Amino acid sequence: MIVHSDEISRDVSVPAEAAPAIEVRDLVKAFYDVSGDRITLAAANVNFTVKRGEFVCIVGPSGCGKTTVLRILAGLEQPFSGEFRLHTSAQPAMVFQEASVLPWLTVAQNVAFPLKLKGVAAKEQRARVAELLELTGLTDFADARPHQLSGGMKQRVSVARALVDDRDILLMDEPFGALDEQTRLVLQQELLRIWERTGKTVVFITHSVDEALTLADRVLVMSPRPGTIVADLPVPFERPRDVVEMRRDKRFWDLTYEVWRLLAVSPEH
Amino acid sequence: MSKPYTLSPEQIARLKSHSRREKLHRTISYFSPLLLLLLWEICSQTGLIDRRFFPAPSSIAGTAWQMTASLEIFDHIWATLRRVAVGYVLGAVPGILLGLILGLSAPIRRVLGPIFSALYPVPKIAILPLILLIFGVGDASKYVVIAIGVFFLMFYNTLGGVMQIPQIYLDVARNAGGSRFQTFRYIALPSAMPNIFTGLKLAAGSSYIIIAAAEFLGARSGVGFMIWASWQTFAVSRMFVGIVVISAMGYFTILLLEALERKFVPWAKH
Numbered sequence: 358m359i360v361h362s363d364e365i366s367r368d369v370s371v372p373a374e375a376a377p378a379i380e381v382r383d384l385v386k387a388f389y390d391v392s393g394d395r396i397t398l399a400a401a402n403v404n405f406t407v408k409r410g411e412f413v414c415i416v417g418p419s420g421c422g423k424t425t426v427l428r429i430l431a432g433l434e435q436p437f438s439g440e441f442r443l444h445t446s447a448q449p450a451m452v453f454q455e456a457s458v459l460p461w462l463t464v465a466q467n468v469a470f471p472l473k474l475k476g477v478a479a480k481e482q483r484a485r486v487a488e489l490l491e492l493t494g495l496t497d498f499a500d501a502r503p504h505q506l507s508g509g510m511k512q513r514v515s516v517a518r519a520l521v522d523d524r525d526i527l528l529m530d531e532p533f534g535a536l537d538e539q540t541r542l543v544l545q546q547e548l549l550r551i552w553e554r555t556g557k558t559v560v561f562i563t564h565s566v567d568e569a570l571t572l573a574d575r576v577l578v579m580s581p582r583p584g585t586i587v588a589d590l591p592v593p594f595e596r597p598r599d600v601v602e603m604r605r606d607k608r609f610w611d612l613t614y615e616v617w618r619l620l621a622v623s624p625e626h
Numbered sequence: 627m628s629k630p631y632t633l634s635p636e637q638i639a640r641l642k643s644h645s646r647r648e649k650l651h652r653t654i655s656y657f658s659p660l661l662l663l664l665l666w667e668i669c670s671q672t673g674l675i676d677r678r679f680f681p682a683p684s685s686i687a688g689t690a691w692q693m694t695a696s697l698e699i700f701d702h703i704w705a706t707l708r709r710v711a712v713g714y715v716l717g718a719v720p721g722i723l724l725g726l727i728l729g730l731s732a733p734i735r736r737v738l739g740p741i742f743s744a745l746y747p748v749p750k751i752a753i754l755p756l757i758l759l760i761f762g763v764g765d766a767s768k769y770v771v772i773a774i775g776v777f778f779l780m781f782y783n784t785l786g787g788v789m790q791i792p793q794i795y796l797d798v799a800r801n802a803g804g805s806r807f808q809t810f811r812y813i814a815l816p817s818a819m820p821n822i823f824t825g826l827k828l829a830a831g832s833s834y835i836i837i838a839a840a841e842f843l844g845a846r847s848g849v850g851f852m853i854w855a856s857w858q859t860f861a862v863s864r865m866f867v868g869i870v871v872i873s874a875m876g877y878f879t880i881l882l883l884e885a886l887e888r889k890f891v892p893w894a895k896h
Contacts, residue, residue, distance in 0.1 A: 471802035
């Protein structure tokens with residue numbers, strides 16, 4: 358069930374008493390495979406809350422159901438049982454795992470895609486797209502085709518497209534997973550910069566502990582399938598963050614150890 | 627201090643020699659078909675091959691010139707072209723639309739799919755007598771037989787294209803709040819475009835095969851009729867002109883479609 362509320366606050370600092378943006382209660386997702394007559398429990402009793410303007414990362418082993426949870430929040434799949442509430446005026450925007458950039462459109466047309474579907478006037482589209490291309494460093498590639506872009510550039514396009522119609526909640530499904538480490542670090546830094554400027558509520562899925570600690574206010578650790586949240590760890594680094602400098606902080610490595618320990622002892626099913 | 631490494635003139639020449647040889651091969655390749663014609667000409671002139679069945683290319687060219695000068699050939703070309711064009715459009719449009727619809731909707735595909743699978747293997751030429759019976763010997767029967775041939779090629783190529791759409795593209799449209807029609811128009815159609823063009827090219831080729839056969843059997847005009855009538859009167863040179871003309875028509879149709887493909891599917895590799 359989705360509850361829409363219109364009051365939107367933009368607090369980058371996220372005070373402890375901030376209103377919730379996402380509430381997930383006892384969420385269960387199960388699949389039935391007809392040919393093998395097998396039932397797969399993808400996620401079991403998932404509970405968490407994300408405050409407005411908060412950046413939350415969910416880490417877990419592959420196949421733990423973290424993507425499924427995100428797809429349910431994005432309205433792409435239905436939960437089997439349980440409920441979730443989104444306190445927002447619009448469906449959350451999604452940044453997908455792999456290259457989701459549409460190959461038959463130019464970079465600018467890809468970014469404009471949600472506006473086009475909504476029937477926004479062409480002039481308004483152009484202005485908004487120019488703004489987003491600027492924000493994501495793609496201005497010089499506006500007329501390029503996706504096949505001419507590197508993986509990092511393509512994911513910039515995905516991020517710009519998700520931001521273009523200014524929805525409150527951003528869901529990111531391992532958006533930088535396929536990139537090389539160096540490109541990933543650059544994009545993480547830029548994502549933080551964009552997030553600090555726009556104050557969106559972000560749920561970011563990753564299997565990289567490093568990435569989760571770099572980005573998040575809070576890290577939710579998921580168990581292997583059927584996934585459930587086994588820990589909720591606050592990440593204490595002050596903002597704005599420098600993704601390179603953070604790595605000199607001892608707390609970063611203590612937290613890394615802590616999350617790895619949780620992932621390692623998660624019960625096998 | 628080390629000097630920057632440079633190649634000697636001999637080494638540079640060695641690097642370039644390979645591509646020079648390639649260029650020569652490519653230049654020769656343009657003329658190799660002409661070599662075949664030359665061989666034919668010589669064999670025919672010297673009587674090495676039977677001139678009655680294989681008149682020399684020069685004599686065929688002479689016949690072609692006469693037919694062009696008398697404008698006779700253009701009547702046949704126009705008749706064939708008109709039949710192919712009308713039948714092609716009549717078959718391609720519903721083929722593409724049904725391919726998109728069945729591709730996007732699993733329920734419709736499950737219910738209607740087997741009907742098309744059952745009808746597809748029927749040879750189009752085999753039902754030509756039936757079509758002549760229903761639509762008469764005029765142009766309508768030609769339109770119909772071509773439309774049927776084109777329909778199935780377009781239907782299956784479009785369907786294949788839609789079935790291959792990565793789920794993620796559909797998710798993108800859904801997450802952006804796209805309606806069913808918008809998903810159809812802005813995701814399914816462009817995704818299937820490369821396959822649609824493959825279908826269009828295949829359909830163009832088979833249209834000319836079908837029209838030639840259809841004009842053999844029941845027509846008083848057209849390039850196919852001209853080939854058949856020439857064979858019956860043993861005007862072998864005219865027959866060869868017909869064969870060359872209809873081949874050229876097919877060739878230029880494909881060239882046109884390839885140009886359209888480059889324009890409308892600029893994202894696909896060519």
